Amino acid sequence: MFKFIILLALLFLSIFFQLLGFMKLMPLSITSPILFFVLFLFLHSANERKRFKGF
Secondary structure, three states: OHHHHHHHHHHHHHHHHHHHHHOOOOOHHHHHHHHHHHHHHHHHHHHOOOOOOOO
16 A cells, blocks of 8 residues: 555656646656556566466
8 A cells, every 4th residue: 555655646746747847847758658567567566466386
């Protein structure tokens, strides 16, 4: 649960940076990969589940 809260905060922070990039206060070439990476981590952790791996 703690990991989910941290990733959610990072997601909102990266969206804020992306908005700054749209306003040309930060370069989009920096903010777009950050947003992509955080979205990837967020979706990966949301879909991760404990699976039975066998004996």
